[in-house]
Amino acid sequence: MKHFLTSLFILLSVNLSQAQCTDLFFSEYIEGWSNNKALEIYNPTNQSIDLSAYSISRYSNGGTSPSTTQLSGFIEPFSTFVIGLDKRDPNGEGYEAPMWDGYYTYTDSITGEDITTYNSENDLQSKIDLFVNPIYYFGTNPDSAAAFPTSLYFNGNDAITLEMVGGTGAVIDLIGKVGEDPGAAWTDDEGNYWTKDHTLIRKSTITSGVTGNPITFNPTTEWDSLSVNTFINLGFHDCDCFNNNHLVENTKSINVFPNPSTMQNITIKNNTAIQSYSIQNKLGQIILHKYVNNLNTIEIPAPNIKGIYFLSIKDLYGIKAETIIIQ
Template structure:
């Protein structure tokens, strides 16, 4: 009977720990990139109302079922409701093999006609520009995961904050879903917006890691969602400031406009001269103008000011254009119409 009481007490403490962690109160892993070569990324998300000092945290790799971690101390600061991109430190453009550089979006080739070197830049393949912290230039470090290594986020005192994979288990090529499809090798995984905290488990209890329960899967070398994360947390801090992205003193952290916006040589007209449907949308947007438009640009901008979509139009038929936002993660965004005469801004929501 005493053993049973002790077991129930331990179980209740463990359940209590899980429940109390589901209140958007600490960092968690929001994106996992296991790409080709050295394209390895862990993104952390701060769902709280306060900046978080990363010097209080450690990232660890548990290689091939090992029960001994390879840790690395972190540095930097994550602002409230912001994401922080951590990448393996391989930036030498002349590196090869194990020292091959992470992708920077540039592809250099020899032109078949001129026989001269030429290059093409593809923004979607630019990982380098999205990184906030480079770590682990040498192999024996946390960022050298390859699909079958558990990765953990911990405090410097050793408390687990988030666990990706299962410590002590070697799944072979990688962990799979219920159908047997491997998710953790050659994929980008994004935490579902319903997840509000890191995941931990009781090592004394049976546990199977199924990444499909908390993660969405994207193809290898998908980097377009790095740097921001959509989370169903309500801990958004109210900050007064200029919320107009076209103002010279725009504050990306401001949530309440205080009338302080200033403009320098920018022609602004905030009247709503276009409509969008459907809104919310499942990635396909129709934009209807109330007047003729020629030579204009459509941009979709995140709430922190990052341009996620941009397309120029010479003219439109029947005052209507359609844009496809399949590469944009669900969340709230600004649609901006730029022309020689006016700038229009409207808020949209992208759903699953």
């Protein structure tokens, strides 16, 4: 019975999501200090995709004329690809200040020696798959502007699109609203900045991009907000775009106990590092979702209502599911 319920959950998840999981979309947005600018794209399909067929455009300060950068490289199935602003000169200053690489040098107050430390959480450079836009063109010559696009020089009030190259140039995803200048940034209902000095992560329930210019752009609808200069989630994305070849019930490599549980904490052991986990009820509603720091063993709170639930974890190789029973 347990395995039947798990298989049914997997089948329902696949059928409900396959209709929309057909093209790339933005999965993370980094608008950090100085030149800490990056965009993550997610591939929800089971095919490798050539990124030379796609471009990123920036519509600055409510403008309707974009600066466009054609992409390059390949994005693997159910994987991410991170594009970053090409500012890597360690001696750069001001507008040329380097994107953070995790290294920090200070002078010891006692010895007077320079000491360099490294913090991987502050290393954005190592997470970039494609660096673009090394030169910011300030002039008005259209040929030079096309030769030196500024797509990744976005601030909190710039709309950003992911588009197909050539043909119709169809927009397949959009952050913000083209033609609208929101001031410093787009905000939530309480006026808090979301697109300035923040990291945004696409909610796992989003399975396709925004293809039309919205009447109102409310970032809280599809995005979760993290503090400025948060880079640790780049390189993977938790998405409900399940696929038969990607979602695996593997009771040998995932160990959940106690199960059944009596509303106490539940321990999950996996043979590889866990990136995130979700718990859904029988209606398919996500009641708990959390990113974890790549641990093989985690302890999570059990649901506080008796019943049958569906646990899914994501690791480097995909998504694994297990039924849990709360007595």
